[in-house]
Amino acid sequence: MSDDDEETSTEPEELSHKQKLEIAKWFLINSPPGEIQYVAKDVKAVLKDENVYEAAAAEAFPLYNKSHMICLQLPDRSGDVMVTSFSEITEDEYLDPRTAQVAVVNHVKQACTEVRPASDEELPSAYVEEYRCAVDAEISKYVGEAYPKGVCSVYSTKGKHVEEPGSNFELVVVILASRHSPQNFCNGSWRSIWNVVFEDELQIVELRGRMEVGAHYFEEGNVQLDAKHECKDSTAFQSPDDCAASVVNIIRHHETEYLNSLQTSYLNLPDTTFKDLRRKLPVTRTLFPWHNTMQFSLTRDISKELGIGK
């Protein structure tokens, strides 16, 4: 989308309702973690059109909430529910398998309005639930240790009604840790999504993990980190408790390694990666001699540069 200088002839073209809606949606969906409400306020002010804003919010908030896997407290304080595409029953209803309840959610307010018990249809079979529950217990322990403010959930997706050995089924583990510090101009989130496929015939469990980390610091500026990583692993198909332990060990291993590689990336910044953009000092290790540029005509590199320039 390039925007060349406008020829200010008469009145600038008014955007259509649909165009304004798409723009508003775009801003909302691309808000950094924890900032959609602030962005919403600004979008409302810039749009100056309540109807367009409300239509855009109705479409954008659910997408943002699911993508950021926001965690909402259940109204009766019996636990939390995570808004994800894996826990979605309908756009406004989300399952919390741990308490076997379904929460009704108001996306724009980012709050849970009511809760009801889940029906049998919505829950996995007893066979699958054994595995889901074991993994949930182990992952909750892990998340409690590794993430100061982490939340997690385990959902059964494909094959959730498989009654006994003989078919494949799949679980999805989601982990979310977020930190919102608007008074310090800093927000961030860590999201992990692990697809765990239990392959009956091969008797193995295949894992596919995707980790996404974002951080935003905006005191007198706007700097954002956006990092992603994908990995795979597998383990043997065993009893629910043994599987759970292996699966979580694998997750712990990969996530720890990923954190280490993030730290290494940061460590390398000042002297290697950043240097490819701009050095701290010239090769001469002195500041540039502004009053004495003739000195450089003696240096081979610089005269080559001047040669190209002339």
Add this chain to the structure above:
Amino acid sequence: MEAAMGLMRRIPPKHTETALSALLSLLPHHSSDLLSQVDQPLQVLCDVDCGKEFILCEYNRDADSYRSPWSNKYHPPLEDGPHPSPELRKLEIEANEVFAIYREQYYEGGISSVYLWEDENEGFVACFLIKKDGSKTAHGKRGYLQEGAWDAIHVIEVGPEEEGKAHYCLTSTVMLSLTTNDESSGTFNLSGSIRRQMNMDLSVAEGHLCNMGKMIEEMEGKLRNSLDQVYFGKTKEMVCTLRPPAELVQMRLPDS
């Protein structure tokens, strides 16, 4: 307008151009404010007369044409586009040459342009621009970056000379983005922009170019350090707050 600036501070830096386009179409009456207050990644044109590239900005633009600092001509050609006076043009030529050397020393590549023009207060304004593509396919010498861009815009207002001194007001903006990508650690992207101001009263004994150059060098150094230590540092701190490194976690566990 305040809301528009608020949005620009929150959207991911890599979407700056899209966001600005969107805001310009929503708020067409604020277009000149938006264009002057929101910095976008710099664009480049090639000067057909001498085969060198030059950077485009509001300060060398008239209508839809841009003036090249090398040939002093507008691209596409313009009947009566504004040009700096002959004395200022002389300084502009020298500034471009010297700044190109400065750029080579610090950036080992990239493109630079300097534009000068008279202002109403008997002083002048200078705009120094640098664009560096540090990706390994372009000028990234060490090949670390999959994608890397540094755009610097320095605008200096120089006041009239009084008793051998002049007042310099420098406003600098740096926009940068860097991405590394490999098997073991996935994609890592840091991007952002910061803006700072610096005011100084300096003797003109060594000339304006020397004064402006030193200010810019000092400012770029500060911005680079600030980006590295404060800005990138804060995002790193955030990551370690979300998930503290393993050593710390193990220390807290009673067993194993």
